[in-house]
Amino acid sequence: MLHGQNLIGGQWRNSATVAQTFNPSNISEVVGEYAQASVADAEEAVACARKAQPAWARQNIQIRSDILHKAADLLFARATALATLLAREEGKTLKEAVGEVVRAAHCFQFYAAEALRHPGQWHNSLREGHNVIVSHEPVGVVTAITPWNFPIAIAAWKAAAALAYGNTVVLKPSEFAPGCAIRLGEILMGAGLSPGCFNIVMGNGALLGPTLIHGADALSFTGSTPTGRALLKIAAESMTKTQLELGGKNPFIVLDDADIDVAVAAAAQGTWGQTGQRCTGSERIIVTRGIHDAFVEKLVKAVASFTPGPALDPATVIGPVATRPQFEKNLAAIAAARAEGAELAHGGTPAEGHNEGLFLTPALFLNTTNDMQLNRHETFGPIGAVIKVADLDEAIAVANDCELALSSGIATTSLRSAERYRRESKAGMVMVNTPTAGLEYHVPFGGRPPSGVGGRETGSAAADFFTESKTSYINHGVI
Ligand code: NDP
Numbered sequence: 001m002l003h004g005q006n007l008i009g010g011q012w013r014n015s016a017t018v019a020q021t022f023n024p025s026n027i028s029e030v031v032g033e034y035a036q037a038s039v040a041d042a043e044e045a046v047a048c049a050r051k052a053q054p055a056w057a058r059q060n061i062q063i064r065s066d067i068l069h070k071a072a073d074l075l076f077a078r079a080t081a082l083a084t085l086l087a088r089e090e091g092k093t094l095k096e097a098v099g100e101v102v103r104a105a106h107c108f109q110f111y112a113a114e115a116l117r118h119p120g121q122w123h124n125s126l127r128e129g130h131n132v133i134v135s136h137e138p139v140g141v142v143t144a145i146t147p148w149n150f151p152i153a154i155a156a157w158k159a160a161a162a163l164a165y166g167n168t169v170v171l172k173p174s175e176f177a178p179g180c181a182i183r184l185g186e187i188l189m190g191a192g193l194s195p196g197c198f199n200i201v202m203g204n205g206a207l208l209g210p211t212l213i214h215g216a217d218a219l220s221f222t223g224s225t226p227t228g229r230a231l232l233k234i235a236a237e238s239m240t241k242t243q244l245e246l247g248g249k250n251p252f253i254v255l256d257d258a259d260i261d262v263a264v265a266a267a268a269q270g271t272w273g274q275t276g277q278r279c280t281g282s283e284r285i286i287v288t289r290g291i292h293d294a295f296v297e298k299l300v301k302a303v304a305s306f307t308p309g310p311a312l313d314p315a316t317v318i319g320p321v322a323t324r325p326q327f328e329k330n331l332a333a334i335a336a337a338r339a340e341g342a343e344l345a346h347g348g349t350p351a352e353g354h355n356e357g358l359f360l361t362p363a364l365f366l367n368t369t370n371d372m373q374l375n376r377h378e379t380f381g382p383i384g385a386v387i388k389v390a391d392l393d394e395a396i397a398v399a400n401d402c403e404l405a406l407s408s409g410i411a412t413t414s415l416r417s418a419e420r421y422r423r424e425s426k427a428g429m430v431m432v433n434t435p436t437a438g439l440e441y442h443v444p445f446g447g448r449p450p451s452g453v454g455g456r457e458t459g460s461a462a463a464d465f466f467t468e469s470k471t472s473y474i475n476h477g478v479i
Pocket of ligand 1: 176203205206207222227228231246279
């Protein structure tokens, strides 16, 4: 069992209270016991980050880059151990977990190089003998609040980017999966990061949130849309710069001219991969009339192959649902969908023979309409719904008829249709003939409001959020 302490000013600290996490593949197994930070601990973590920030901002960029590189190396070296912890605590399969740890390492590698490529511009001036320099400075102290579904990758891409641009960080991981954050803290300390540059406080978000947000210069949050809304209000009180990456209800369109096997593979992976617990998952599959029946026949076969099982079993295709509350929410969403007339073609029940874990068979609903509650709210589980439409016009209208706007996709062999959808989709990301889920670390990631607010994460675009620009007019006197 992992005994996790808070990391405050370079010291690992116990607290008066602890909270346990459980293995969703076997809920009788305790994975970790974690110190729960008090408000005073949160205040101290922010103060330590503030004290450490000026020196880190002045740090030689080669040294800054080397530390981030070393963190990447350590993540690669410890990938199997970290992935095993991740699979035990969050429930994704070992293969998925290794992929996530490697992604975290790649983020550190990328931002190690970004630290050297710090953005800036030089302009000619409108005035003789002057020029203009636009430089970028660290925001200061960044609070990062992260969800349970990618507990190391999201923490890594926020922390690596914030540190690369000279900020210091206080991380508040999800209470359901804080283990990887502890390991990330150990890795950053081991890579030579000075005390106070990276701090971790664990515990109840609602309790610690206001202190962590009001004390910081910036908040980078990933989580649900309702929580994001609440945090935006808190941040408004102190005018803390805020970046929110929130929920999705992502559409995947299948047109009559699609390559049917490509379409089925992309829809199935996007919907049920990683137990459907991805903000970019395809929860609405919008299919035009001409291909509908043939597509559905193949999709019903595909869904059956996403067998749930223990996360560490190499034969498992999808792991359990990550938490008990999420499991209950998924079952309630399935019951409500049936009650409103959606036709359950597969799954949607606790998996037989797996009483020890939170295993749910992947659910596929047919003959649904976009106005059903099933298609209005994020379920964040292994639940997909097919909506039949007449043509591309209706498909685009249905895809965009949704409050959330994170990711979206289309399967078609027509360049014209793909390009039209790319332009008309209101989502922040568009995927053509590939699943709505799956992102690359070197390009911007994120949704449009209310799925994403305050600037993109990942890639060089992260500099927009993690730095403040300064425009300097220089009279150098040379004509
Ligand atoms: P939550 O919003 O419940 O929690 C996310 C984090 O916020 C946790 O650390 C949580 O802490 C904290 N938190 C909760 N309430 C408050 C509060 N009042 N003040 C401060 N912090 C708070 O999301 P989940 O962890 O359940 O994650 C799933 C959600 O995340 C889905 O909606 C999914 O779409 C979204 N997501 C979005 C992504 C994106 O990039 N757009 C990527 C991944 C997930 P605590 O531990 O106390 O609950």
